[in-house]
Amino acid sequence: MEGKFRFQLLQDYVESNKCNYVFVAEDATSSISRIDYDATLNSFIGFSAPLVNGVPQSNFFQTENFEQLELWFNDIDKAKFINLYMLKSLTLSAPPFILSAYGSNNKAKAIEILRRWLFIHDQCLIQGVHVIGFSSDADARYLRAMRLCSRFFATLPNFNIFKHNAPYHV
Template sequence: MESLIRNQEMRMTESEFQFQLIKEHLKSNKCNYVFIVEDATSSICRIDYDATSNSFIGFSSPLIDGVPQPNYFQTENFKQLELWFNEIDKAKVINLYMLKSLVLSDPPFILAAYGSNNKAKAIEILKKWLFIYHQSLIQDIHVIGFSTDADSRYLRAMRLCSRFFCNITKF
C-alpha cells in the first residue's frame, strides 16, 4: 500500500476520502464505472502526531452517519489529549477503501484509510456506502458495486441494501 501511495504521489490524510482525485485518476482510461473494495486489517495500536494536519492519528475515528471524521483529534490542550488517551478507543484495525475501474489495465486507487475500533454497525456501514456512492456521482463516477469480506456486519449491510430477508427497523 505504501508503494501505491508513493507511485500515485498522494498525500493521504486519515479518514479523508479522495473524491476530488478520482476523476483525474480515471481520465486516461475514459471509464467512469468503478467498483469499491473495502477491507480491514489488524494494526498495532499506536498514537502518532501528524504535523501536516496538526492532529493525532491512531485513535478510533468517530463515525457520523457512518462516515469517519478527518482531523477530528486536533488539540493543543494537554488535558484534552490526556482525556482522549483515557477514554477513546485506540484503532485496532485499519479500514482501507480502494477504487477499481472496470478497465483491467487501470491500477487501483486508494480512496481512503482510517483507524477503527471495528465496532461499526451494519446501518453505519450502509450509510458509509451511500455516502461514497453519492460523492462519487458528484464527480460523474458511477459505483456499480461494493466488495468486502464475509464479516457479519457487512453481510447485514448487503441484506439491508437488497432488502433480502431483512427489515431496516431491526438495525
C-alpha cells in the same frame, strides 16, 4: 490524511482509464495500536475515528490542550484496525485507486456501513463516477449491510435506501 476520502482526485483517475464505472472494495486489517502526532496537520493519529452517519471524521483529534489529550488517551479507543477503501475501474488494465484509509476499532454497525456506502456512492456520482458495486469480506456486519441493501430477509423501518436511486446507463 487519515479518514479523508479523496473524491476530488476521482476525475483524474477515471479520465486516465477512460471509464467512469468503478467497483469499490473495503477491508480492515489489524494493526499495532500506536498514537502519533502529525505536525503538518497538527493532529494525533492512531485513535479510532468517530463515525458520523457511518463516515469517519478526518483530523478529529486536533488539540492544543493537554487535558483534552489526556481525556482521549483514557476514554477513546485506540485504532486496532486500518480500514481501507479501494476503487477499481472496469478497465482491465487500470490500477486500483486508494479512496480512503483510517484507523478503526472495528465496531461499526451494519447501518453505519450502509450509510458509508451510500455516502461513497453519492459523492462518486457528484464526480460523474458510477459505483456499480461494493465488496468486502464475510464479516457479519458487512453481510447484514448487503442484506439490508438488497432487502434479503432484512429491512430498515426508518431508513429508505431506495430513495437513493441513480439509474445506470451503460
